[in-house]
Amino acid sequence: MKEDRRASDRASVCSCVNLRRASRAITRIYDDALQPSGLKVTQYSVLANLSRAGAVSVSALARMLTLDRTTLVRNLKALEQAGFVEGAPSPDPRERGVSLSETGRAAVAKAQPYWLQAQQLIEEKLGAEGVRQLGALAIALEGSAGDDEAGDEPGETG
Amino acid sequence: MKEDRRASDRASVCSCVNLRRASRAITRIYDDALQPSGLKVTQYSVLANLSRAGAVSVSALARMLTLDRTTLVRNLKALEQAGFVEGAPSPDPRERGVSLSETGRAAVAKAQPYWLQAQQLIEEKLGAEGVRQLGALAIALEGSAGDDEAGDEPGETG
DNA sequence: CTCGTATGCGTGCATATACACGCATATACC
DNA sequence: GGTATATGCGTGTATATGCACGCATACGAG
Numbered sequence: 054m055k056e057d058r059r060a061s062d063r064a065s066v067c068s069c070v071n072l073r074r075a076s077r078a079i080t081r082i083y084d085d086a087l088q089p090s091g092l093k094v095t096q097y098s099v100l101a102n103l104s105r106a107g108a109v110s111v112s113a114l115a116r117m118l119t120l121d122r123t124t125l126v127r128n129l130k131a132l133e134q135a136g137f138v139e140g141a142p143s144p145d146p147r148e149r150g151v152s153l154s155e156t157g158r159a160a161v162a163k164a165q166p167y168w169l170q171a172q173q174l175i176e177e178k179l180g181a182e183g184v185r186q187l188g189a190l191a192i193a194l195e196g197s198a199g200d201d202e203a204g205d206e207p208g209e210t211g
Numbered sequence: 212m213k214e215d216r217r218a219s220d221r222a223s224v225c226s227c228v229n230l231r232r233a234s235r236a237i238t239r240i241y242d243d244a245l246q247p248s249g250l251k252v253t254q255y256s257v258l259a260n261l262s263r264a265g266a267v268s269v270s271a272l273a274r275m276l277t278l279d280r281t282t283l284v285r286n287l288k289a290l291e292q293a294g295f296v297e298g299a300p301s302p303d304p305r306e307r308g309v310s311l312s313e314t315g316r317a318a319v320a321k322a323q324p325y326w327l328q329a330q331q332l333i334e335e336k337l338g339a340e341g342v343r344q345l346g347a348l349a350i351a352l353e354g355s356a357g358d359d360e361a362g363d364e365p366g367e368t369g
Numbered sequence: 370c371t372c373g374t375a376t377g378c379g380t381g382c383a384t385a386t387a388c389a390c391g392c393a394t395a396t397a398c399c
Numbered sequence: 400g401g402t403a404t405a406t407g408c409g410t411g412t413a414t415a416t417g418c419a420c421g422c423a424t425a426c427g428a429g
Binding site: 065066067068069070071072073074075076077078079080082083094095098101119120168171172175176178179183184186187188190191193194195196 | 223224225226227228229230231232233234235236237238240241252253256259277278326329330333334336337341342344345346348349351352353354
């Protein structure tokens with residue numbers, strides 16, 4: 054029982070599996086490139102967004118990242134412990150404001166060239182058009198995920 | 212500097228972030244569709260491959276799935292506890308053979324129509340061409356992940 | 370047979386992801 | 400003031416992912 058599958062035959066029929074595979078592969082490429090900076094691409098993403106956003110609430114940041122809020126809560130925890138992220142005052146007591154610390158700003162600055170290197174490598178692999186399509190892909194798939202639900206009243210059926 | 216991001220502006224500049232976002236989104240779509248079957252798309256993927264492969268070693272299955280072996284070890288654990296996967300004899304004592312149980316076969320059969328539903332939904336969203344490109348994408352990105360080393364360090368010499 | 374290498378396996382650790390809950394607080398309505 | 404609703408937050412639980420390690424076993428060289 055040999056797996057004799059060539060590249061052209063290795064494409065799964067499942068779009069989800071294909072996309073997840075691509076995601077794992079590209080994550081490895083970026084993490085690899087970012088390795089000297091000590092950041093994972095997921096962490097770099099959070100810090101870079103925070104860098105642009107300034108002081109924001111956890112929920113707001115989660116929306117920016119199109120990431121589940123509770124996921125971000127945990128991702129932030131590590132970044133706070135590393136000293137990259139610190140609390141920020143917020144007008145609304147319900148909100149927890151966060152922002153980049155000086156250390157965090159330095160970390161982003163240090164990592165950025167490595168990130169750019171990965172970006173360029175990807176552009177070589179996929180071409181400018183392929184890169185452009187990736188953005189469209191995410192948007193197309195997010196378009197109706199969880200917003201297309203009907204008939205979910207809060208009144209229990211019993 | 213106002214942030215007034217609409218859908219078309221919501222595309223990240225980072226290919227990795229875009230792809231990961233797309234991956235999360237499509238995973239949600241498939242998991243959602245598969246929900247009545249009680250399987251996650253990741254689990255369905257393992258079981259479906261096992262269904263085609265028959266009895267295989269953990270490492271061989273991991274290669275089929277382009278998945279880290281140790282990740283698969285843990286994913287299999289849940290499937291074994293659920294009774295979907297069982298041990299299979301192997302000629303080589305080092306290998307641990309696994310195969311679908313009857314229950315597992317039934318689970319795949321039950322889930323398949325839901326999976327197909329998701330497949331079709333995606334094809335509607337992305338078009339046949341878009342779907343085709345996803346397979347190519349994974350392969351393009353896996354192509355040189357970890358087998359191509361470039362000594363092109365950006366600065367950081369001190 | 371013995372040693373070194375290759376292969377297969379599982380675990381410890383760290384991180385990512387998200388759903389279900391419950392808690393706290395702002396706000397609208399009365 | 401008091402109640403219902405909306406919003407923000409963190410945790411418990413479950414799963415996914417991969418790297419570093421160490422253990423067991425096959426296999427070729429001597």
